[in-house]
Amino acid sequence: MSTGTSSDGAATAASRRIRVLLADDEAMIRSALAALLRLEGDIDVIAECADGEQAVAAAEKLHPDVCLLDLEMPGLDGVEVAARLRRTISARCVVVTRHARPGVLRRALAAGVAGFLPKSRDAREVAAVIRRVAAGARYVDPEIAADALSDERCPLTDRELDVLRVGRRGETTAQIARELALAPGTVRNHVSAILAKLAVETRQQAVLLAQERGWI
Amino acid sequence: MSTGTSSDGAATAASRRIRVLLADDEAMIRSALAALLRLEGDIDVIAECADGEQAVAAAEKLHPDVCLLDLEMPGLDGVEVAARLRRTISARCVVVTRHARPGVLRRALAAGVAGFLPKSRDAREVAAVIRRVAAGARYVDPEIAADALSDERCPLTDRELDVLRVGRRGETTAQIARELALAPGTVRNHVSAILAKLAVETRQQAVLLAQERGWI
DNA sequence: ATAGATCCGTGACAGATGTCACGGATCCGA
DNA sequence: TCGGATCCGTGACATCTGTCACGGATCTAT
Numbered sequence: 001m002s003t004g005t006s007s008d009g010a011a012t013a014a015s016r017r018i019r020v021l022l023a024d025d026e027a028m029i030r031s032a033l034a035a036l037l038r039l040e041g042d043i044d045v046i047a048e049c050a051d052g053e054q055a056v057a058a059a060e061k062l063h064p065d066v067c068l069l070d071l072e073m074p075g076l077d078g079v080e081v082a083a084r085l086r087r088t089i090s091a092r093c094v095v096v097t098r099h100a101r102p103g104v105l106r107r108a109l110a111a112g113v114a115g116f117l118p119k120s121r122d123a124r125e126v127a128a129v130i131r132r133v134a135a136g137a138r139y140v141d142p143e144i145a146a147d148a149l150s151d152e153r154c155p156l157t158d159r160e161l162d163v164l165r166v167g168r169r170g171e172t173t174a175q176i177a178r179e180l181a182l183a184p185g186t187v188r189n190h191v192s193a194i195l196a197k198l199a200v201e202t203r204q205q206a207v208l209l210a211q212e213r214g215w216i
Numbered sequence: 217m218s219t220g221t222s223s224d225g226a227a228t229a230a231s232r233r234i235r236v237l238l239a240d241d242e243a244m245i246r247s248a249l250a251a252l253l254r255l256e257g258d259i260d261v262i263a264e265c266a267d268g269e270q271a272v273a274a275a276e277k278l279h280p281d282v283c284l285l286d287l288e289m290p291g292l293d294g295v296e297v298a299a300r301l302r303r304t305i306s307a308r309c310v311v312v313t314r315h316a317r318p319g320v321l322r323r324a325l326a327a328g329v330a331g332f333l334p335k336s337r338d339a340r341e342v343a344a345v346i347r348r349v350a351a352g353a354r355y356v357d358p359e360i361a362a363d364a365l366s367d368e369r370c371p372l373t374d375r376e377l378d379v380l381r382v383g384r385r386g387e388t389t390a391q392i393a394r395e396l397a398l399a400p401g402t403v404r405n406h407v408s409a410i411l412a413k414l415a416v417e418t419r420q421q422a423v424l425l426a427q428e429r430g431w432i
Numbered sequence: 433a434t435a436g437a438t439c440c441g442t443g444a445c446a447g448a449t450g451t452c453a454c455g456g457a458t459c460c461g462a
Numbered sequence: 463t464c465g466g467a468t469c470c471g472t473g474a475c476a477t478c479t480g481t482c483a484c485g486g487a488t489c490t491a492t
Contacts (some may be wrong), residue, residue, distance in 0.1 A: 008448090012271075017298075017381060018256045026314065026335045026336065027335070027336050027337055027338050028245070028249075028312070028335040028336070028337055028338065028339045028342070029245045029335065031242070031340065031341035032245065032248035032249055032252055033244075033248055035252055035339065035340075036248055036252065048470085054403040057464060069460055084358055092259075096244070098242065104422050119242045119243070119244040119245065120242065120244070121243060121252065121428055122243055122244065122247045123243075123244045123245070123247040123248035124247065124251075126244070155442085156387065157439060158437085159439075159440065160440095169418075169420065169421065169424060170417075170418040170419065170420025170421035170423070170424060171418070171421075172417055172418065173478075173479065173480085174478090182440095182441075182442095182444085183478090184438075184441060184442070184478095185441080185442050185444090186441050186442060188479060188481085189302070189440090189441075189442075189480085189482090190440090190441095190477095191479080191480070192479090192481055192482085193482050195480075196481095200386075201386075201388055202386040202387070202388065203386065203420070203479095204385065204386025204419070204420045204423075205386035206386075207386075207420070208385060208386060226462090243434095253480065271491060333446060373468085373469060373470085374469090375469075375471095376469095387447070388448085389449065390448090397473075398470095398472095399471070399472060399473085400448090400449095401471080401472050401474090402470075402471050402472060403472090404450060404451085405450085405451085405452090405471075405472075406470090406471095407449080407450070408449090408450050408451060408452085411450075412451095
């Protein structure tokens, strides 16, 4: 390991600095994490983004080694960003979230994220997780992982989840239909199936339940 | 000022270090802010608390110069802690919040907080605000203050707010009517008035808007 | 290949929701 | 005292939403 030539060693040390992209819509925590990470000798924060679109754009331009993504962001959320970046630049992503639930973890893992860390953890752990992930390992918060084993799977189909997501802010049937390029009747049918599966009476209740379970 | 004896100067310099108590239920942001503040030469973080009760207990024991309190905490929230500490130890408090709305600011000022800072601000501003407040000044985020002046009063009547509150989780018209001992038609009429006044199309949008504005 | 299962999309129907016009109660200023 | 204004409650009507039955597409195991 330490037997390389000095030029090799220098080059390796330089190339070993981990280039990190940071995305969180809350400026205070974003800037605080950035400042802390910059104190680490082996980490470069190369981008700070305030939402998912910015994160995707910056990542596809800068090709960071690791993306640290907040889950709760306006527009594209952290998992959606991770899914997209996995396809386009094979980025390794760590998702951070306030509400760490099994469903969220499952969704994150399905999207191919390499790390999953709730905000109830100490900020010092962030750098450690970034290092692990940069080294090719996966890291999942052990507590959440344990919860996730007590399987609470989402009974909704992909299309039903689409409908729920698009209509999560109380959008009209007509609006959802336009957004998804469907007939209004189709949307109503999906909604009907959702209500039946979740055993609730209104769309809003369905949205609240799904959010609580981490399905959307 | 700078003409004191060297012993005076040293003593003053030592006593001038600002003793700060930190309270936030999210460990990641709490520890991140603590770490950043510790980097400042003139600030001592003397306590880190995860909820309002801990904050009150620690503050009454340690008598910090400034308390930095998150608004959203289980049990006692930041404003309640500030109100209590003002009475017991005349502490100077800064309240930090994710959802900075005029209504919240009004409540905070009424409780006698000395500083008000939304989490949409950069973490570096925190130290600056702490210094100002420790020096006896007040600090209110200018953007929120401006909003608060453009007094956005709730256009809904008491009864309409009742209906909105009872139905905020997507309850059925029939359920709301039963809860409020009204005819279903009356509830629908209130809902209709709410939608018209808030210029939205569905109950769920009305609820989201009202929550965003701090009306329910 | 084929039957079964699942998912998606759609239109017709029934029921829930939003809109409207109305009457009674209360409060306030002329 | 008397309008005028505002709020509350209600029922009839129109519109929107949820339910149901159906057909086509895809996948899998036999």
